[in-house]
Amino acid sequence: MQTVKYTFQPHGDDRGQLVALEEMKDIPFRIKRVYYMYDTGEGVVRGKHAHKSLQQILICIHGSCKISLDNGKEKKVIPLEKPYEGLYVSNTMWREMFDFSPDAVLMVLASELYDESDYIRDYDEFLKYVEQCGSEASGVEVSD
Ligand code: TYD
Numbered sequence: 121m122q123t124v125k126y127t128f129q130p131h132g133d134d135r136g137q138l139v140a141l142e143e144m145k146d147i148p149f150r151i152k153r154v155y156y157m158y159d160t161g162e163g164v165v166r167g168k169h170a171h172k173s174l175q176q177i178l179i180c181i182h183g184s185c186k187i188s189l190d191n192g193k194e195k196k197v198i199p200l201e202k203p204y205e206g207l208y209v210s211n212t213m214w215r216e217m218f219d220f221s222p223d224a225v226l227m228v229l230a231s232e233l234y235d236e237s238d239y240i241r242d243y244d245e246f247l248k249y250v251e252q253c254g255s256e257a258s259g260v261e262v263s264d
Contacts, residue, residue: 121189121194121195123196124207124260125207126177126205126208128141128204130204139203139204141206147206148175148260151230151231152232152233153230153234154228155230156181157217158182158225160226162220164220165216165217165218166217168215168216168243169214169239170214170246171212171213171238172240173211173232174230174232175209175211175230175232177206177209177228178200178206178217178226178228180200180201180205180224180225181227183220183221183224184199184219184224185201185218185219185220186199186218187207187209187216188215189214190213192212192251212250214243
């Protein structure tokens with residue numbers, strides 16, 4: 121399974137590092153919402169859902185965590201441990217976030233406002249949905 125991990129350009133100087141992200145330039149969609157998770161307990165697994173339309177970029181801006189992506193046919197686990205790396209998560213992708221370090225802050229840039237009707241929270245329903253859609257995610261093109 122192909123995944124897209126962006127390496128953003130840090131603007132470093134003797135004061136430290138700065139990463140700037142602009143929609144449709146560094147991020148392949150218009151950013152309508154930003155949220156972040158922190159203080160995630162040991163052993164917690166978050167996510168466990170897919171979206172019908174929403175696209176996201178996940179950035180672990182502090183600490184580390186792992187992301188499991190599942191397109192209904194294959195799964196891949198991607199570690200996020202650098203504040204200048206972003207994982208693209210297309211729609212129709214089952215995602216789970218786990219193995220959070222105690223200091224982890226996972227920031228999500230989202231292409232849509234919060235809309236519960238865009239969620240698929242049942243895994244069997246997700247598999248049916250993917251089959252109906254021909255597993256065609258409408259996000260960015262990916263290649264190996
Ligand atoms: P939830 O979907 O359970 O998070 P995760 O996918 O990380 O497991 O969301 C947790 C709570 O936050 C839930 O009550 C819904 C709320 N929420 C918002 O109000 N706005 C948002 O943008 C998101 C992502 C969640």
